[in-house]
Amino acid sequence: MTLLFFDKKKDLQKRELIAEDILTNKELMVDYDRRRNSNREALSKLKKELSQEKKVWVNLGDMFIKLPKENVQTMIKKDQTTLDEEILDIRETMKQKVVELEQLEGGDGSKSRAFQLKGMSK
Numbered sequence: 324m325t326l327l328f329f330d331k332k333k334d335l336q337k338r339e340l341i342a343e344d345i346l347t348n349k350e351l352m353v354d355y356d357r358r359r360n361s362n363r364e365a366l367s368k369l370k371k372e373l374s375q376e377k378k379v380w381v382n383l384g385d386m387f388i389k390l391p392k393e394n395v396q397t398m399i400k401k402d403q404t405t406l407d408e409e410i411l412d413i414r415e416t417m418k419q420k421v422v423e424l425e426q427l428e429g430g431d432g433s434k435s436r437a438f439q440l441k442g443m444s445k
Contacts, residue, residue, distance in 0.1 A: 334427065337427060338424060338427050338428065341420050341423055341424045341427070342424060344420055345417055345420050345421065345424070348413050348416060348417050348420070349417070351413060352410055352413050352414070352417075355406050355409055355410050355413070356410065358402075358406055359403060359406045359407070359410075362399050362402055362403050362406070363403070365399055366396065366399055366400070366403075369392060369395065369396055369399075373392065376392055377391065377392060378390060378391055378392060379392050379395055381395050381398075
């Protein structure tokens with residue numbers, strides 16, 4: 324009887340840990356998406372409003388530095404690429420965690436099939 328109780332408790336803890344990982348990954352994806360959007364806005368502003376400027380002010384951490392515009396654009400584009408890769412990694416991890424959570428809950432896989440859909444390429 325006590326062995327069964329410990330198994331159920333351990334199973335419940337594992338499910339809770341996986342669900343917490345899923346929620347943490349969702350929050351991280353939202354944060355990365357916000358950064359990606361602000362980077363996109365910055366690139367747009369550099370192209371349109373600051374097209375005549377050779378150097379622009381950039382906020383790096385807690386300081387403002389005036390850097391050549393081309394360098395700033397390169398930094399932002401590199402950050403965009405990194406964010407895109409991180410978001411894709413998080414999505415793949417979330418798919419695996421959702422499938423694992425459903426298996427622990429005794430599901431037949433029908434709920435997690437929606438997470439395994441692939442987007443249509445252009």
